[in-house]
Amino acid sequence: MAKKQKTFRPKARVPRGFHDRLGSELTAERDMLARISAVYEAHGFDALETPAFEYTDALGKFLPDVDRPNAGVFSLTDDDEQWMSLRYDLTAPLARFVAENYDGLPKPFRRYQVGPVWRNEKPGPGRYRQFTQCDADTVGAPAPHADAEMCALFADVMEAAGIVRGDYIIRLNDRRLLAGLMEIAGLAGDAAEDEAQRMTVLRALDKLDRLGEDGVKLLLGAGRKDASGDFTEGAKLDAGQIDRVISFVTATAQTNAQTCARLREFFTGSETGLAGVQTLDEMTVQLAALGYKEDRIRIDLSIIRGLEYYTGPVFEADLTFEATDDKGRPVRFGSVGGGGRYDGLVKRFKGVEVPAVGISVGVSRLLAALALKENAAKVATGPVVVLALEKDRMAAYQQMAAELRDAGLRAEVYLGGSNFAKQLKYADKRGAPLAIIQGEDERAKDEVTIKDLVLGAALSKNIEDNKQWREGQPAQFTVKRSALVEAVKKALAR
């Protein structure tokens, strides 16, 4: 039969929308999370961890009229036929946790949470199906003080993450303004199609930054055809309605106080709208008193933030610096986090209104943005590598590495089977800052040679001749064995 038995070889590949991360990519995220968590901790938030899976009904992601979860969440049935889903954010699990443990928790309840979330949707640039979120929420506190704190916290977190002041902006809006706008524009009907129209209007406004005023006008009216020829149905507003809506989103003024003044005028007669203005006014006054001015936190009337559960103030953190990708094309970062007030979320479980406000920071996007900004700054991040030149002296080499580790340094012994040149090549590829060399010669004199690989690489640029390169033995020096740790520390400090 088969002369060549075909062995099944699975293709080694990571599922689409997911990806592996190695070394500095991971430690960079860990460090950032630690810095953000420290800010949350300092503000009094308690750490919380919840499982990756939740029952789908608790997440609120069943499709209407179908006994099946929303396609956007990863779901499976438990062995008792109950639907379970991977969490798609950290807010829904929080609502479940608060409802489940309501009586025992201090109110207001303040917690922060860090972890992966999953979304089963089309991946795009900077958009994955698993990514890390870092949230803080205050549950059981009404506006505007908790909301103002959240905005301030948001700004602090951005700076803790490494975004310098001026490179980010926290934009602020209130959902009640948008509701009031609907009243004023004559879109406040109760029928299902009125609701659908309002949603379409909100979605159109959300695209202001990307499509510009003209694009949004099209979406508010008949509809818009995009670059690929695809047509998006519009909200079918008449010209007067479009003008009114556009005049609202473009009413953002230089200062928050001016914006609020304009809004009071705009919303004369709309109770809902005025309530929103009142809250924004109080928040921005309070923030200004703490030193958070328009350079960090600004009212921006085009911020929408999703359609589902926000009931009051909404915030969004945007990066404002420019960057280009590895092909030199300009990159638009978009939002790196958002949040707002959601007074109805716990009500789903408990029947009582529990006011809550929170923020969510997209750590993966922040890291991607920072990486593009500092694209030149690649530093040696590997361990100090102790070369293993004499095979029967491994214990001595391990001893050196151990001493370096005891001094708090990253160090390892070369464990492969190759010669001197290969070992240095390995150290180079690892991004090792230094190599520790003790061969026959050094051993005889009770010495070690310390080679600065970073400096050596720099020097090599001016050397063409191999003989000169080798005999010059650039960027290395020899010390007594007993002085190893001190010498390495000194070399690393440079």
Add this chain to the structure above:
RNA sequence: GCCGCCUUAGCUCAGUUGGUUAGAGCGCUUGAUUGUGGAUCAAGAGGUCCCCCGUUCAAUCCGGGGAGGCGGUACCA
């Protein structure tokens, strides 16, 4: 989901108007430069030309279907 473009070596890409051994650069491996990463030189490994079906004496190339990638758009808690 919808629209468009794309898929040949680890990477970036040539190429075959359908024909026997499918190429380059970079990378990788090994060696030389007698214990030193770079540079140089020499040799070498590596490909179901995305998958399946069809047309054909013959398909990496033509036709159909599928998958994956990229971009736009929609949705986005």
